[in-house]
Amino acid sequence: METRLIDVLQPIKDNDYQLPENQSLQELTTMMLQKIGSVHPVLRDDLIHTIFTTFIERGHYSHEQLKNILQSILNKNYLFYRIGTSKREEDAVFKRSFSVLLIPPIMNKHRRTPFLKEAEVHRVWHNLKKYMQQESDHRGYVKGKGWAHAMAHAADALYHVASCDEITEAEIREMLPIIKAQFLIDHPYLFDEEERMVTAVMIMFKKIKPQARIEWLETLLYVRESWQDPREDIIINNSKHFLRALYFRMLEGDHRDLRQVLENLLRELRKQEAY
Template sequence: MKTEIHLKHELLRLEQDRAGNEPRGVLLSELVPVMMKYIGSTDAELRDHLIYGSLCRWTEQDRISADMMREIAAAALDDQHLFYKIGECGTDSVFTRTFSALIIPVALYKHGRHPFLTEAEIRGMKEKLIRYVALEKDLRGYVEGKGWAHAAAHAADGLESLARLEAMNRQDLHDMLAAIGDCICTCSYLYINDEDERLVNAAVSIWKRHLIDDDMLLNWVRSIADTPLNGSMHENETLRANTKHFLRSLYFEMLKEQDTRKCTPFILEQLNLRNRY
């Protein structure tokens, strides 16, 4: 088994030679499991650019087969990846969880081009991602010296990818909206790295499926705006800021869409109610 240092050197070498159907004699079936082992490396270049970036590139180039992608996704969603040391906060285990979450959009990108996942597999992804959102406590964005953790943003990307699929029915979309609301209505961490915009992208993708009626969406917006401020001063200010930023981002994003005349005034009204001044 390659060490982390050996893997980095190998991926750096492969990045310099992108020609051919298989990267210069390397068997991806042997390399990818090692990449998944170190997907939570604290080396930001290895984790973000070389492991995640290479998986994205090889997927776009159709170098990863459907069977291999199925194995990658199954590994990413297991207890040693997406749920690795779940509940910890402020530790390095967060990188394994959050970059495993990013495998969902990669797998669904391949599925969108060449369908290979069953409806049961897609629904399993949705259920595990929603469970992850409920259990994740470490919401840090950029970690100095170690790079992006970004749990909320990565989960949002997965939800956005899932929302576009026909396999997701009205109840699935409703479950995803609830998860987005729970994610944004936190008083434990102030989102400062555009998490609100990534979550809004997921919410708008859900709305675009036209399976969630306007009244349901408005009730969901109201539930976010009405989240009680009953903690400490610091907790209340964190919660107020997170919900305000989200509603503001949602308002401006919905303005870009057609036929939102019922939604946008209500979102603005709820945002104004959340303002102190």
């Protein structure tokens, strides 16, 4: 089936994403959703994702159709597909991570021309929060299968949803500790995940008070429990990379106070390094 779907989708991409006259958009959408988590990198990333994104951006879908797609990807068969049962090295993550990557173009469309009710935007945020709490597969690029990159994709979704006027300060403050928990882990981030998440954090910072920003930043300082456990060195590295990414992003704009906080935190973090 995947080869047949590639044969259907490749000409669409090659023809500047024009839908053939004899092709039903609804049928095509159903087929793409069914294979959104394929381990075939060309089908999943180069074709399904890019066609979905382009169709959404160019207005091929009605607002009602976009709502239906959003409702589909937020359920247990997509965003939460085997999230609590699949092992870290299994392929279920591809379905989750490419489902979450459909959220940005839909929410971007909503921000330009609002079509979601306020409660629906909050529901997207709530599901993202649940997803961030539960995702445990942190692989970036997987040889032979392409990008899993779940945390980077989640960061893109957080950025676009947090940018919506409907998202409140309270919702932002609930999300920030979850982001911290996902980055202070003993799995090394190797593919700019922290940079993608910093982009989301910067937009989130606009919705919370300066003191709340400082209080959260201070939680990113990891204090080791053991000098013999190499897993703690990975956590410290992740903390260091995240803080550095934030620092350099804050060189633009009036963030002098936060930069000073970050400089102090990075100095303190040096004391936790084992060399």
